[in-house]
Every structure is written in C-alpha cells, then in structure tokens.
Amino acid sequence: MLYAEDIIMVFFNVKLLPLLIIPFNSAWSTSSNSIFESLLQCPSTHLKHSNSSKEIILTRNSSAYSSVLQSSIQNLRFLNNSTPKLEVIVTPFHESYVQAAVICSKKHGIQIRFRSGGHDYEGLSYVSYDPFIIIDLFNLQTIHIDIENESAWVASGATLGQLCYSIVQKGKVHGFPAGSCPTVGVGGHISGGGFVTIFRKYGLAADNVIDARIVDVNGRLLSRKSMGEELFWAIRGGGGSSFAVSLTWKLRLVPVPPSVTVCKIEKTTEEGATKLFSKWQVIADKLHEDLFLHLVVEVANEASTTDGKTIKVSFDSLFLGPVEKLLLLTQDKFPDLSLDRSNCTEMSWIQSVMHFAGFPISEYLEVLLKRTQPSRSFFKAKLDNVTQPISQAGLEGLWQRLLEVETSQLILTPYGGRMSEISDSETPFPRRNGSIFAIQYLVTWDDDKETEKHISWMRRVYAYMASHVSKSPRAAYLNYRDLDLGRNHDPNTSYAQASIWGLKYFKSNYRRLVHVKTLVDPGNFLRNEQSIPVLPSGQK
Ligand SMILES: Cc1cc2nc3c(=O)[nH]c(=O)nc-3n(C[C@H](O)[C@H](O)[C@H](O)COP(=O)(O)OP(=O)(O)OC[C@H]3O[C@@H](n4cnc5c(N)ncnc54)[C@H](O)[C@@H]3O)c2cc1C
Numbered sequence: 001m002l003y004a005e006d007i008i009m010v011f012f013n014v015k016l017l018p019l020l021i022i023p024f025n026s027a028w029s030t031s032s033n034s035i036f037e038s039l040l041q042c043p044s045t046h047l048k049h050s051n052s053s054k055e056i057i058l059t060r061n062s063s064a065y066s067s068v069l070q071s072s073i074q075n076l077r078f079l080n081n082s083t084p085k086l087e088v089i090v091t092p093f094h095e096s097y098v099q100a101a102v103i104c105s106k107k108h109g110i111q112i113r114f115r116s117g118g119h120d121y122e123g124l125s126y127v128s129y130d131p132f133i134i135i136d137l138f139n140l141q142t143i144h145i146d147i148e149n150e151s152a153w154v155a156s157g158a159t160l161g162q163l164c165y166s167i168v169q170k171g172k173v174h175g176f177p178a179g180s181c182p183t184v185g186v187g188g189h190i191s192g193g194g195f196v197t198i199f200r201k202y203g204l205a206a207d208n209v210i211d212a213r214i215v216d217v218n219g220r221l222l223s224r225k226s227m228g229e230e231l232f233w234a235i236r237g238g239g240g241s242s243f244a245v246s247l248t249w250k251l252r253l254v255p256v257p258p259s260v261t262v263c264k265i266e267k268t269t270e271e272g273a274t275k276l277f278s279k280w281q282v283i284a285d286k287l288h289e290d291l292f293l294h295l296v297v298e299v300a301n302e303a304s305t306t307d308g309k310t311i312k313v314s315f316d317s318l319f320l321g322p323v324e325k326l327l328l329l330t331q332d333k334f335p336d337l338s339l340d341r342s343n344c345t346e347m348s349w350i351q352s353v354m355h356f357a358g359f360p361i362s363e364y365l366e367v368l369l370k371r372t373q374p375s376r377s378f379f380k381a382k383l384d385n386v387t388q389p390i391s392q393a394g395l396e397g398l399w400q401r402l403l404e405v406e407t408s409q410l411i412l413t414p415y416g417g418r419m420s421e422i423s424d425s426e427t428p429f430p431r432r433n434g435s436i437f438a439i440q441y442l443v444t445w446d447d448d449k450e451t452e453k454h455i456s457w458m459r460r461v462y463a464y465m466a467s468h469v470s471k472s473p474r475a476a477y478l479n480y481r482d483l484d485l486g487r488n489h490d491p492n493t494s495y496a497q498a499s500i501w502g503l504k505y506f507k508s509n510y511r512r513l514v515h516v517k518t519l520v521d522p523g524n525f526l527r528n529e530q531s532i533p534v535l536p537s538g539q540k
C-alpha cells in the first residue's frame with residue numbers, strides 16, 4: 001500500500017513556508033534529505049513537482065479540504081463549526097513530511113493535532129480552539145505481516161479492520177487483540193491502550209507492542225532503541241498526543257484456534273435478566289481466560305409493559321475453542337444462563353471480528369477495509385470500573401434511567417485472566433485494583449438540538465452510579481476520553497490541576513507519565529485539553 005514516490009504538488013500555507021529553511025542535522029534520516037531539497041527549490045506558493053493530483057497540504061481552498069477533514073470525524077457532535085482555527089491539514093505519505101510538519105509548526109508556535117482514525121470521543125484529534133494544523137496519517141497505511149516471526153509492522157494510519165484482514169491473508173491461526181470497531185485507527189488505539197474480545201487471554205493492544213517508530217517534538221525520527229524505554233513505555237497507553245507522533249508499530253501476533261465459538265442469549269427483565277446479570281457479576285472476571293462473556297444492555301419493545309418498553313440484556317460471548325468445551329464450562333460456572341448449542345456458532349477468528357463489529361459473518365471480509373462506519377451519529381460515552389457487584393436495587397435504578405432514553409446502551413466488559421497478571425507499571429494503563437468489569441455508558445442521537453438533553457442525561461446517570469463503582473479515584477479509560485473529568489485550561493496547567501483527570505485514567509502511573517513528558521517535551525508544545533502536563537523547570 002505504499003504510495004508512489006512522485007513528489008507531490010502542494011498548495012503551501014505561508015505559515016509553513018519557513019519549513020524550507022530548516023537546517024539539516026544528524027537527526028534527519030538521509031532519505032528525507034532529497035525530498036526536502038526538492039522542497040527547497042520550490043516557488044514560494046506552489047510546490048509543484050509532478051502532475052500528480054495528490055496534495056499533501058490542504059488549505060480551506062483545496063478541493064479535498066472538507067472531504068478529508070470530515071471523512072474521519074466519527075462523532076457528529078464535532079462535525080459543524082468545530083474547526084474555525086484550523087490552518088491546514090497535512091496528509092503525509094512519507095515519514096519525512098511528518099518530521100517537517102512537526103518542526104515547522106513548533107518553530108512557529110502553531111499547535112498540532114495528530115489524527116489516525118478520528119475516533120477520539122471528544123474530537124481532540126481535529127478540534128482545537130488555538131490556531132492549529134492537523135497531521136492526518138491516513139495515507140500511511142502500510143502493513144507488513146511476518147507470520148514466521150509472529151510479528152507485524154503496522155502504520156498508524158491503518159485501521160484495526162485492515163490490520164485484522166491483513167493478518168488472516170497470511171495465516172489462519174494468528175490474530176491480534178485490537179478493538180472491535182474496524183474503522184478505529186491504529187495510531188490512537190494503541191497509544192491509548194486498546195481492549196477487545198481476546199484481551200482476557202492476551203492483554204491490551206499496547207501490551208503486544210515490540211517496537212515503534214515515532215517523530216518526537218523536535219522532528220527526530222526515533223525507534224524503540226533511540227527513544228529509550230521511558231518514552232517507549234509512555235506511548236503504549238499514555239496517549240500519543242502528549243509525547244510524539246507514532247508512525248509505525250511492531251506488534252506481536254497472537255495464536256488463535258482455527259475455529260472459535262460465538263454465542264448470544266437475550267433476556268428481558270421480564271424473563272429474569274436482572275437476576276442473571278447479578279450472577280454474571282460474581283463470575284465474569286473469574287471465568288477461563290479463553291472465554292469472553294460480555295453484556296450489552298439496551299431498551300427494547302415489550303407489549304406487556306405500561307409504556308411498551310423494557311430492558312434487554314444480551315449475553316454475548318467469544319470462546320477460543322469448540323462449542324462442546326464451552327458448554328461444559330458454562331454448565332459448570334454459569335448454569336443459570338442455560339446456554340444451548342443452538343445459541344452458538346463456530347466460526348473463524350476473523351468472522352468473530354466481523355460479528356463483534358456488527359456485520360453478518362456471511363459478509364465479504366473486505367468490509368473490514370472500509371474506513372468509514374456504515375452510519376455516524378452524535379454520541380457521548382463514559383466508563384466506570386466496578387469493584388463490587390451492584391445490588392439489585394442499584395441495577396433497577398440504572399434500568400429506570402436507561403428507559404428514559406431509547407438510544408441508551410451499556411456495554412459491560414469483564415476483566416480478569418491475563419489482565420490481572422500484568423503488573424501495574426508494565427504500561428501506563430494501570431492494572432491490579434481488582435475491578436470485576438467495566439461499564440461503558442453510551443448514548444447516541446441524530447439531531448444537534450438534542451445534544452444538551454442527552455449530555456445532561458449522561459451526566460445524571462454517571463452521578464447516580466457514583467456509589468456503585470470504583471472510587472478515589474473513580475476509574476476512567478483514556479480511549480474512552482471524557483472531558484467532563486477535567487481539562488487543561490492553558491499551557492501552564494500544573495501537575496495538581498491535571499491530576500484531577502490524570503489519576504482517573506492512570507492512577508499511580510500518572511506521576512511517571514509527567515516525568516517522561518517533562519523530559520521529552522519540557523516546553524509543553526504537544527498539548528491538548530487532556531495532555532500530560534510538565535513540571536516547572538528544575539523539578540524532575
Ligand atoms: C465506534 C467506536 C468503537 C470503539 N471500539 C473500541 C474498542 O472496542 N476497544 C477500545 O479499546 N477502544 C475502542 N474505541 C475507542 C478508540 O480505541 C479510541 O477512540 C482511539 O483513541 C481511536 O483511535 P483513532 O486513531 O481512531 O482516533 P484519533 O481521533 O485519530 O486519535 C485519538 C487520540 O490519539 C491521538 N493520536 C492519533 N493518532 C496518533 C499518532 N499517530 N501519534 C500520536 N497520537 C495520535 C489523537 O491526537 C487523539 O488524541 C472505539 C471508538 C469508537 C468511536
């Protein structure tokens with residue numbers, strides 16, 4: 001998927017022009033020199049090197065500007081008028097352009113947002129209220145799978161769907177624990193942690209990174225060896241946007257059986273869903289690591305109730321093995337579920353990826369290559385960790401609140417297995433605090449006029465749940481970013497101010513992230529509403 005070497009014509013924004021006089025030094029990779037020399041010879045406004053129609057620097061006047069900007073805005077809350085201060089979008093197809101854009105924007109004090117797949121829940125990869133540029137990595141999608149060595153080099157601009165698809169083109173018994181939404185970008189996902197159906201066996205996406213190539217705040221192209229272990233630690237869960245832009249990741253592929261088992265059972269509250277939920281809470285994190293039994297709770301129609309609505313709980317599972325073995329397991333550990341062979345389907349791992357992405361498994365695998373979701377909506381989400389089973393009264397109160405909004409949803413993800421074996425400090429995603437499962441609260445809507453109403457509903461549900469979930473700090477997950485937790489108001493945000501949200505995402509790893517940040521970007525150039533702060537100079 002490498003793009004042709006034709007050097008791009010560019011309509012260059014004047015603010016970026018001083019790029020052309022950056023001194024070359026040892027930090028530059030030699031291959032980038034020729035491109036920069038070419039750029040040097042360009043006339044000041046049009047850098048035309050070929051008759052290629054590809055543009056890498058898009059201004060508002062470029063015909064592709066709107067479509068590129070909007071194509072990976074995954075939350076419609078940020079589609080309109082969120083980018084008045086956006087100067088240009090840089091869409092590099094070569095690493096050297098990333099270096100140039102970073103150096104140039106730093107030199108001119110213009111902020112940068114990095115974007116891979118655009119799924120940031122709060123739009124931070126493309127929204128800023130300071131003048132800024134977007135470095136959009138979607139042209140960097142190269143994936144190289146090495147089945148023999150069970151590894152892969154994957155560019156940040158590739159999607160999780162492309163990654164999974166590419167793996168199975170090379171072999172049917174390897175997979176990778178990367179999120180269930182195929183359009184999610186590799187760059188944002190891995191740098192924020194990344195969990196999915198097989199993470200109880202293999203850990204987070206970030207736990208399976210062997211090496212990475214990044215461009216740091218000074219425009220240097222670095223690998224694991226040259227960036228050092230502290231920075232390499234930080235970019236695997238601490239969020240990319242505070243530290244460096246990631247270009248490619250070397251990943252450890254994981255074994256999957258040729259056939260896995262997917263089962264689904266749906267129960268309404270009238271059919272005893274609350275009682276089953278209560279049982280599930282006690283066993284979910286203790287089940288065999290080959291079994292991922294997660295729940296989705298939604299509002300459903302039910303003629304027998306006064307308002308025609310009820311709560312439906314789907315027990316949706318993936319087992320890394322044959323159905324017989326799974327049935328023995330569930331009969332032993334969760335007999336009340338009455339899981340039957342007829343509720344299960346054996347399929348390949350890649351078909352299970354399709355299933356959890358919401359596609360029929362008969363669909364062509366190529367749907368995983370699409371970069372846009374079948375439909376987009378406005379949404380708001382939050383996450384909680386649950387450390388003690390929620391009481392029946394607590395659940396009933398939650399159901400009441402879900403019934404207020406038909407498009408509300410809960411996704412409950414059990415922990416345990418491999419997740420409780422990895423030490424707290426292995427990656428910035430903290431571990432051993434004994435949570436049973438995570439709840440993701442999600443609400444969607446399709447009209448801007450409904451935004452306030454839905455967001456305040458979400459905040460009320462979150463307030464209600466406070467007494468039922470983890471406390472001091474109340475846990476959150478960076479990849480489910482939530483600006484309600486707190487935000488930086490200026491570049492000088494202190495350690496203490498940012499700890500209000502920093503401890504929720506990272507617990508004790510927050511402090512170490514601040515130290516790494518202070519070391520690699522002491523001027524706090526790479527920043528956003530929830531970037532890691534720096535310590536004042538002198539403090540280390
Ligand atoms: C529909 C949907 C389904 C999801 N499913 C899952 C799931 O199953 N499991 C899970 O764990 N998460 C899931 N997520 C959350 C997802 O993992 C995060 O939103 C992730 O950060 C998105 O990465 P992205 O590249 O698409 O987003 P972007 O918006 O491009 O980036 C997210 C953040 O990372 C930064 N960033 C992006 N690329 C780079 C880079 N190359 N270098 C440095 N920083 C970078 C951005 O600046 C931004 O701060 C889901 C999100 C959505 C919208």
Ligand SMILES: *[C@@H]1O[C@H](CO)[C@@H](O)[C@H](O)[C@H]1NC(C)=O
Nearest residue numbers: 006007048049050051052053
């Ligand atoms: C421009 O395009 C034409 C036709 O596609 C091709 O023959 C020519 O070599 C191209 N010129 C450059 C400078 O790339």
Ligand SMILES: *[C@@H]1O[C@H](CO)[C@@H](O)[C@H](O)[C@H]1NC(C)=O
Nearest residue numbers: 011012013014059060061062
């Ligand atoms: C965009 O086009 C308008 C009208 O043609 C022009 O006035 C303006 O300078 C252009 N802006 C940029 C950034 O090129």
Ligand SMILES: *[C@@H]1O[C@H](CO)[C@@H](O)[C@H](O)[C@H]1NC(C)=O
Nearest residue numbers: 076077079080081446447448
């Ligand atoms: C964006 O704004 C336009 C014009 O005001 C409006 O018609 C459209 O519905 C808005 N789109 C979204 C997604 O809010």
Ligand SMILES: *[C@@H]1O[C@H](CO)[C@@H](O)[C@H](O)[C@H]1NC(C)=O
Nearest residue numbers: 145146147148149150151152
């Ligand atoms: C696999 O890795 C080993 C050791 O790292 C290396 O020597 C070998 O060349 C690699 N094989 C392939 C096919 O790349």
Ligand SMILES: *[C@@H]1O[C@H](CO)[C@@H](O)[C@H](O)[C@H]1NC(C)=O
Nearest residue numbers: 264265266267340341342343
């Ligand atoms: C499980 O399968 C049986 C038989 O096909 C079906 O009747 C039942 O509805 C399924 N159970 C649930 C709760 O989905």
Ligand SMILES: *[C@@H]1O[C@H](CO)[C@@H](O)[C@H](O)[C@H]1NC(C)=O
Nearest residue numbers: 385415430431433434435475
């Ligand atoms: C949430 O719980 C899991 C499982 O115990 C744990 O690994 C994670 O660290 C918790 N998150 C936070 C931020 O405490």
Ligand SMILES: *[C@@H]1O[C@H](CO)[C@@H](O)[C@H](O)[C@H]1NC(C)=O
Nearest residue numbers: 489490491492493524536537
């Ligand atoms: C941040 O601190 C620097 C140095 O102390 C100061 O010059 C600057 O004005 C401060 N910025 C803001 C927004 O407070």
